[in-house]
Amino acid sequence: MDHHNLNEDERDLARMVREFAEEVVAPRAYEADRSKTLPLDVVAQMGELGLFGLPFPEDHGGQGGDYFALCLAIEGLARVDQSIAITLEAGVSLGAMPVHRFGTEEQKAQLLPDLLAGRALAAFGLTEPEAGSDAGATRTTARLDGGEWVINGTKQFITNSGTDITRFVTVTAVTGGSEGRREISTIIVPSGTPGFTVEPAYDKVGWHASDTHPLTFSDARVPEANLLGERGRGFANFLHILDEGRIAIAALATGAAEGCLEAAVDYSRSRVVFGETLASRQGIQFTIARMQQRVHGARLAWHHAARLRDAGLPFKQEAAIAKLTSSDAAMDNARDATQIFGGNGFMNEYPVARHYRDSKILEIGEGTSEVQLLVIARSLGIA
Template identity: 85%
Template sequence: MALSTARLDLTEEERELSALVRQFADEVVAPTSYEADRTKTLSWDVIAQMGEMGLFGLPFPEEYGGQGGDYFALCLAIEALARVDQSIAITLEAAVSLGAMPVFRFGTEEQKHELLPQLLSGEGLAAFGLTEPEAGSDAGATRTTARREGEEWVIDGAKQFITNSGTPLTRFVTVTAVTGERDGRKEISTIMVPSDTPGFTVGPAYDKVGWHASDTHPLSFSGVRVPAGNLLGEQGRGFANFLHILDEGRIAIAALSTGAAEGCLEAAVDYARQRTVFGEPLASRQSVQFTLARMQQRVHVSRLAWQHAARLRDAGQPFKAEAAIAKLTASDAAMDNAREATQIFGGNGFMNEYPVGRHYRDSKILEIGEGTSEVQLLVIARALGVA
């Protein structure tokens, strides 16, 4: 089944990138996605090929080993991958948005030149340790601490649900930690912790509902000592910097959600055309036609939403509310399309070997990660001046 993939507002270079990654997704990622999900194994061969394609370096300048593109290009790649495998798509999204982007945004030139080349080539991964048992949506409730002792930071605490934190390629995790107090409020900073640092423990991988092939672990820090130079950005600016990174990441999650919604639509259209019920194709029934039409509507609107937010971001214009709208719209679309595609597939939709079953499990986290739907509503309400 081939729905129109024409994008009237894309440059020729963007069209070529989208087509290239879609072909890679269909020919390389899709054939291995079921087995990867079943065995909960992230394919390092796929990751290596993504690195060779330059996907990890898409939105970064060439001077650091990047491709000289923009965030829009990254989101095109994420959307294309998510059509067939959300685990692979989130691995790319987290590696760039949460791993490399904080270094690029807030690091010193020395930190950028030292750390970015291996991250942008895909030879190394980085993670961002924000969420804690008592600090999810309320990131200001962070309890992990870092105290300065001479030329070192000493870190104690715990993080949870951290993507790309325990892979063989993980080089470091950037953690948010309380480094003091200002005006009666916690001073939160971000500090990079290399993976082999004594006292830094990566817990066993989670047994998750979905995203089985992505790498996610709890982390603990017990008297972890790192050089003072591992501070990322200005001391005390960690919370504000994290909010900026999260706004960008919401656009990428919206693109991922759009890809997931489109993957469900494509699979449902193909199945409805081929499946015969009472001697007629399932697609001949108007109720199924209307369901598919609603699914297409969601994909279209979600794509417009994330592309608008990404264009604003790349143009240097405010995009916070638009990013929240995009994530809210697209994550709802992914979940709704996954549910309806599974219904069209009937009993087959309940089997993990079919992609709609995996999308059904995978898509729920899209309404939670990088800001819950409730947080997105709050951001939008604040933009309206009513919260």
């Protein structure tokens, strides 16, 4: 980790998370991946360290930090385990942040303390079978009936939606309007609500220890007061949350790319082939040098976007560039590291194998690489 442009508090945080990742997360990563189980005791320890509360004010139990601090923590965790890193990222960016940003004071007081302490998780239900990148095509509906929202529809690929400590899911739903101009709002649906079913977990390529489910709503009823934010502003509010989330995913991808780099450096120094270490071969040296180049560029990109966000400046284009740059870096570094490891790189007990499987989703989730290109092209006025 390059600390030259971090202040003292940020350096201390980065060191703390790195130690926690090495001592607590890494030893559990293989078994968690193999058993496809999110270790909730690790999540609780992350809460005790204050990681879930990093970018929130202290009056609701937060640490009073900023988004940059959160991203530092996510990067540090992703070096050793992307599933744990995405649990933190989604728990904050998609679980707690919408409540903090758009909730009423009553909603914040009721929901945030447990979320920021890591005692509870929350999820955000946006994606649907017919509404992925085209999130505006949402088909889930919510209508008012006797002071309650009646929700019907399905969601898919929803992170942190089915754990034993999942408290609620915030869902986007059509609450009115016409086909030409539909009104989309966000509504809080507590876990255990009758008519709200968390379907069996997915069998995924990677992120095996991350909790991901499809959700079904069949006349699920919640109080009218569970509306989150202004009615009809659900989609616009979500887009702002998504821009921030792209910075956090960029930090996660940077951590993954760095984990692959460090593993490749260590392995190339110790592995002897034909009487020489791999590191003595110029082809390997050049491959690893490229890996370092990618990590450096990815880190600069997310740092820049996060600093802009925290300064209250526009950051949409920079977030897209960071997400695109870092997800490319993670995939490329995972492929190169796996090749350097040879047959061992194909074995799941080695972290590079898990990064190889885990990193593909970084080019898809929180906006595909193609969506990032579209955002950048629009910012240039050519799309």
